[in-house]
Amino acid sequence: MKASAFAYARATSLDNALELLGAHGDRAKVLSGGQSLMPAMNLRLIAPDLIVDIGGLSELRGVVLQGTNLRIGALTRHVDILNSPEIAVHAPLMREAVTHIAHPAIRNRGTIGGSLAHADPASELPACMLALDGAVIARGPVGERRIAAVDFFQGIFQTALAADELLVAVELPLAKQGSAHFFQEYARRHGDYAIAGLAGQAVVEGGVFADLEVAFFGIADRPVQAKAARRLVNSPVTPALISDACEALGEEFDFQEDQQASAAMRRHLARVLLVRCVATLLRRPELSLSGVVP
Amino acid sequence: MTTATAISLIVNGERVEAHVEPRLNLADFLRDHLRLTGTHVGCEHGVCGACTVRVNSEIVRACLMLAVQANATSVETIEGVSDSGEISDLQNAFRERNALQCGYCTPGMLITAQDLLKHEAEPSRDRIREHLSGNYCRCTGYQAIVDAVAATARLRRGPKE
């Protein structure tokens, strides 16, 4: 199919982009990488009046260390995240997550800002934001605001961004000393959207979790943090404890149902992911073979 | 303004000036306006890889890019990449191994394979399959393609000391 006709404006500055968005509201769409927007337009699922191309705003690109934070510009592409030495050191979870995003040609164009603003519940980066306690920086007509990841993702393709706001950057706290990460997803084919996935960040001291953040994607209508994981912090982890946590996990979320998996299957996969995450981070493979998953 | 926008870009080393509707995607621009029909359209939703071209030396899905976004870029299609001789060894390997049947996925496959070989000198078979995992082929079942790419990698590495 061919996209419906639209007007096109290449933003010359951030202010210019905001002006255009302000003037057209929800009749305008922001074009960054285009890897989610273009398929929808080619299929005529959406037909905006105006496309605001922010691709020329080079100030929105790049990864910078800022004190205790990593600041990633919204136009930083997935491939840039893969190749960034700063991210490799300070947010390796995100780097690993990006290797699961689609395919090389998509990663050369897709951006972190685009991915987060699109908020597909099955996508990887939003969950990383939760696991890493990150924040989104949004700029609007009245200025900038900082939105914690936990407040940003509000539903399927729904975020806290207003129609006249632009996502300009992402801030991540630098990974703590001695932290480890775990990332795994189950997708039918390499590069497909996940049926269920887990992005985990932890600090392990003496075989015990001093800190454990577990965020799931693909299982609910948005990325979600598992409160059940907190049961595993500051306690020696036993099969019984994991079993408890899995039980609680099963009650925590509104597991989604679609052609790829039923709610029951997503619940089950979430439990398997939690067990494998814990077993891997604690370097105790026997934990995942002990039949803790009902 | 849904009216035509002026663009100026390099395509296969030649400067091209055109006026295009904003909604025209890069694949259709190349095929219909420049008659470079080697870039193929298979799905228009960015999944099949048949439309893969290089923009500023990086592989992209031409169906997911607007022609207007290609303004002030350098675009290389299979015709250009082929004519320069850059992939003649890869094409030889494809021919010898019959890594193409109907040929429709082949331009995208060649460009994507070359992208891998430029970045990795000794890709394993699994790495080749992974890099090509976004290029759909219905004819070959992929094995011959993997063989041809692996053979080219070996050839480029040359004899071991």
Next chain:
Amino acid sequence: MTRKKAGKFSVLDRPNSYIGKTVPRPNLDRLMQGRGLYVSDMELPRMGHAVFVRSPHAHAKITRIESMSAKKMPGVIAIVTGPELAAVITPWVGVLSHLKGLKSAPQHAIAIDRVCWQGEAVAAVVAISRALAEDAAEAILVEYEELEAVTDMRTALDPETPVIHALLGDNLAFERIHDAGQVDQAFAASDAVAEADFIFGRHTGVTLEPRAVVADWNAAEARLTIYQGTQAPHMVQNIAALHLGLEESQVRVVCKDVGGSFGIKVHIYADEMATYALSKLLRRPVKFVADRIESFNTDIHARDHRCRGRIGVKRDGTITAFEIDDLTGIGPYSMYPRTSAIEANQVVNLVGGPYLAKNYRARARVVFQNKNVMCQYRAVGHPIACSVTEGLVDLAATKIGMDPVEIRRRNLIPDDAYPCGSPSGLKFEQLSHHASLGKLVEMMDYEALRTEQAALRKRNVHRGIGIASFIEVTNPSAAFYGVGGAKISSQDGVAVRLDAQGAVICQTSITEQGQGTESLTAQIVGSVLGVSMDRVRVILGDTDVTPYGGGTWASRGAGIGGEAALQATKILRKNILDVAAAILQSSPSELDIADNIVVNAGDGAARIELRELARIVYFRPDTLPPGVQAELMATRHYVPREYPFAFTNGIQASWLEIDTETGFIRLLKHWVVEDCGTIINPQLVDEQIRGGVVQGLGAALFEKCVYDERGQLTNANMADYLVPMSAEVPDIDVGHVVSPTLESELGAKGAGEAGTAGAAAAVANAVNDALRPFGAVITEIPLTPQVILKALGRI
């Protein structure tokens, strides 16, 4: 380079023969440089682009079509509805007389009054670009009165279910019953009986180049040229002429490069017929290229079957009987002209085929539904028959505690039992089930895999081995379609000539979709004649230029087209040697042709180059002896007469691992041993097998057209209909046994569909083998993680 002494001319024995050699296909460069010419690339002067407005409902009356404002939109040439187009093109009915009882209703190029599947065209927009045509299509208002849709094949014949076509009386398109031997007694005498319901996903071909047609009616010449990636150009020529009220000589069909077909592009589609008619109506070229969504909704679907199967077995492993009750739900029309009953008919024909058991009973019913049309797609019916048969054989083996290889050893037809027939009435000339099984077991090192499986099971790693034997229909004679009244040729022809420089030009009626038709033809011509392949040019896919023939489908290209090429070239060779003898004052029996030169048959000495001979014949015939008229062109046709089909056989094995916690399957390796008779190009045959296997792997694990109860196809895109990509499939080892057919001199049978026939069966058996410790048996595909987890009781 060897020179042989003059003796009996055997075509497979020629010096420097290409037959049996892996040579690269000629003319791949243009495809690799992006310089192929696919119909979707074509542009003609004043060409219009057709877009079809399609029904969103599975079953509805069309109450109003309002297109006034759409007609005024930029770039619009015409907007045409069903009744308007009916004045230009007549409807058709997809039945064949030899499928007794098959009935179907007339189908129009564009629906009139009623739509019968979601996606059926209700109007056509022709504009100067596809984008502008789509804009106008959006502005067309169509009002429908929804009707109840028939969307469950299990209840399609129930009295409460609406009958889709009142004049047909019910929704039964076709029923076939077959009863051979003494089935009830055989089951009664068995030590064990196993039974299962086999459920298959509805599949579609997903050719990477969608269906594309450029129809060019030249009013001044009163001639229609159809550019289309069809597998059967003469069939299209016949049908287009018939329904447009033209003589066949007024229609030319040209194929160009084709971006994949696999049977999808061998059928007659309403929207393509509409495109021909639009060109005639508008008196200008019209192009239609289906986009991907349209392809999912309107390319033929296939394999939507529910088959109950039963097998009887004795304790010693002897299979006593097979029985099936197969139900398949097609679309609202039987497809034209090959019919939508052939797939079910094949299932009945092929179940139990490799085995000795003589007791066989079958019922197959084909019912209409308000879903997309269904018809022949690669390996027609074979995957169903093989999955049912091989699934039942494994169930029988489990019942008596026998190894799956062992039970097959005890029941496959012995290799020295031929010629013989099957209980379904098939005639086998020579198959090699046992030699193939032996070779497979060796190739895969079966015992080693069993040992590995056992060791890994102890560590809770679950791997499985699955075996699937099969027979394959190839080289069909008129028994397939012709006898039923279809104007589908089962014979093919090849014309070969020497050009003025001594090179060879060859015109063949078989067609190319990437399998290597051009190469196999050039290899045969080069070998038989004694010329190098680079001096052979093959022309195909043009009804104005080639002999009349059937085209390439049902794995008939090598066996039938190849034989025609062989026979024609033999005559050309004779004619050349006759002239050469006259020129050289020798006799033909003392001469031969090798490496483009006429040589002495005895000592191989060069006598005259073909280039020089051609010069003399074409430009200096005054120098030839009196009474000598050179004829450097020959045409021969071929059709198999003794065997209605040349059956081939093969066997496949799958080795896979299941993560029993997630249900995800990893395919580790796949093997195929195939016997397709004389192999012309080993690499091309192996690649056909590999490509076919991967389509079968897609069927086993991924592919399914998902309809909801309202008849809406819910996964009509490449993100939701899952086709296998490179990271999902393993390497595939291929081996061969060779049993040539004696019916032709070439001895080649077909190989194009064998991979697809048995791959899903092998995978399904491997999954059940892996899950044996859990007591789970699954007889449905696709084997998704959810299906696995449910079978394991994990969800």
